[in-house]
Amino acid sequence: xxxxxxxxxxxxxxxxxxxxxxxxxxxxxxxxxxxxxxxxxxxxxxxxxxxxxxxxxxxxxxxxxxxxxxxxxxxxxxxxxxxxxxxxxxxxxxxxxxxxxxxxxxxxxxxxxxxxxxxxxxxxxxxxxxxxxxxxxxxxxxxxxxxxxxxxxxxxxxxxxxxxxxxxxxxxxxxxxxxxxxxxxxxxxxxxxxxxxxxxxxxxxxxxxxxxxxxxxxxxxxxxxxxxxxxxxxxxxxxxxxxxxxxxxxxxxxxxxxxxxxxxxxxxxxxxxxxxxxxxxxxxxxxxxxxxxxxxxxxxxxxxxxxxxxxxxxxxxx
Numbered sequence: 001x002x003x004x005x006x007x008x009x010x011x012x013x014x015x016x017x018x019x020x021x022x023x024x025x026x027x028x029x030x031x032x033x034x035x036x037x038x039x040x041x042x043x044x045x046x047x048x049x050x051x052x053x054x055x056x057x058x059x060x061x062x063x064x065x066x067x068x069x070x071x072x073x074x075x076x077x078x079x080x081x082x083x084x085x086x087x088x089x090x091x092x093x094x095x096x097x098x099x100x101x102x103x104x105x106x107x108x109x110x111x112x113x114x115x116x117x118x119x120x121x122x123x124x125x126x127x128x129x130x131x132x133x134x135x136x137x138x139x140x141x142x143x144x145x146x147x148x149x150x151x152x153x154x155x156x157x158x159x160x161x162x163x164x165x166x167x168x169x170x171x172x173x174x175x176x177x178x179x180x181x182x183x184x185x186x187x188x189x190x191x192x193x194x195x196x197x198x199x200x201x202x203x204x205x206x207x208x209x210x211x212x213x214x215x216x217x218x219x220x221x222x223x224x225x226x227x228x229x230x231x232x233x234x235x236x237x238x239x240x241x242x243x244x245x246x247x248x249x250x251x252x253x254x255x256x257x258x259x260x261x262x263x264x265x266x267x268x269x270x271x272x273x274x275x276x277x278x279x280x281x282x283x284x285x286x287x288x289x290x291x292x293x294x295x296x297x298x299x300x301x302x303x304x305x306x307x308x309x310x311x312x313x314x315x316x317x318x
Contacts, residue, residue, distance in 0.1 A: 029107060030055060033068040033082060043068050043082060043100075045109065063109050065098055072125045072134070078102055079158035080109060081134055083122035087141070095122035097136055097152060099160045113159045118166045119148040124187045127154070129194035132214050134160065137185040137199060146170055147183035149199050149208070151220055165218050167210075172203040175233035176254060179203065186237045186253075192245035196223055196266045200236040202253060205229070207236060209266055223266045230259065240290045242315075249290050249299060256285035256303055258313070276303045276311045283307055 030048045034040035043063040047056040068082035084096040095117035100109045119138025126135050136150040151165040170183025184203035190212065191198060197220055199208045207228035210220040230236050235254030241263065242248070248268065250259040260272035277285050288302035292315070299313040 029060065031071055031073075031080065033071045035067050035069060035085075036065075037067075042066070043071065043080075043109070045107070060107075061109060063100065063111075065111070066096075068098070070122075070124050072127060074127060074131060074158070075129075078104065079112070079154075081125055081127070081154075081160075083117065083125050083136060084114070085121050085123060087121055093120070094118065095120060095138060097122060097125065097134065097160060099154070099158050101158055112157070115152060115160045115162055118150045118163045119145065122150075123185075126189045128190050128197075128212065128214065129192075130214055133219060135188040135190070135197055135199075137188045139184050139186060139202075140182070141184075143172070143182035146172075147185035147201060147203060149185055149188050149197075149210075149220075151218075165220055167220065169199065169201045169206075169208055170204045173205040173232055175205065176235070179235065179254065180205070180233070187239055189239060189241075191263070191266070192241050192243075193265075198239055198248075200239055200250065202235040202237055205232055205234055205236065207239070207250070207268065209268075211266065225267050228261075228268045231255075234259075235287075237287055238290050240292065242292070243296050249301075251287040251290045251301055253287045256287045256307070258287070258290070258299075258301055274313065276301060276307075276309075278307065 028048045028050050030046045032044045041062050042065040044059045045061040046059050067085040069085040070083045072081040080100040082098045086092040086095045096114050097117050098114040099112045101112050117136050121139040122136050123139040124137040134152040134154050138148045140147045147169050149167040150163045153161040169185050172180045172182040180203045182203050183201050186202045187200040197210045197212050209223040211223045234252040237253040238251045240249050248261045248263045256276040258274045261268040261270050284305035285307045286304040288304050290301045301311045303309045303311050
């Protein structure tokens with residue numbers, strides 16, 4: 001049985017991660033990103049048995065690269081992209097993005113290219129469905145320059161070219177003076193029809209929507225409805241679309257909630273707002289990532305902080 005990769009979301013420890021997809025494939029390999037200020041060295045490639053849930057303790061390969069805090073696989077699994085997140089106290093004043101080749105037979109990973117993200121703290125990336133561009137969310141703790149969305153061309157050989165667009169977002173909503181004085185872009189994803197790119201700006205309490213046209217030198221332009229306003233102080237973080245492209249779920253980090261939307265042709269209509277917090281319990285919460293179960297009937301959302309939970313919702317199939 002051929003091996004397949006499951007990308008993992010990288011957090012502070014290389015071993016502390018969860019799968020972005022889950023399929024019944026006994027012979028699977030996992031890719032784990034990490035922060036490298038401590039003992040971690042970069043990206044770790046592990047053997048994983050999805051039937052037993054066991055991960056081999058010894059990695060199959062270690063790919064040395066600085067702070068690969070988010071990993072993105074090409075749809076044919078021939079290429080891997082990693083944001084190299086810079087941060088306060090580090091020598092690099094801007095982040096970087098790296099690309100790697102994956103050998104289809106041995107699964108060995110080798111570096112191809114590295115370019116600047118043209119912003120601070122790149123925290124998320126995604127590929128257009130046609131594979132021509134990588135969209136990078138620069139979170140940017142500092143208000144100057146603030147958060148930005150960067151568009152990087154991707155060659156047929158997986159090589160990244162310098163940015164063709166850097167789109168500043170914001171301004172910050174300032175509802176929470178500690179975290180929302182400026183733009184903080186946390187995500188950038190294409191819509192399922194590949195006609196739009198949606199970004200979540202935690203600092204602005206907004207989604208920004210761009211029309212995508214790969215035939216243009218600057219492929220992103222503001223959509224007819226360019227923003228989706230969220231309640232002040234909620235902090236939108238991660239967006240996920242349903243398989244049929246008709247619905248979207250948005251994690252609100254700062255209030256630990258999930259906003260549910262109907263979606264059509266670049267337009268979002270909110271239909272529900274669900275709380276993840278434990279009722280009657282005083283503790284720090286923080287919404288994180290969101291994913292669906294393989295059959296599409298369950299929604300899994302991480303609630304970080306003191307809650308430290310994976311919250312499971314049933315998706316109404318009606």
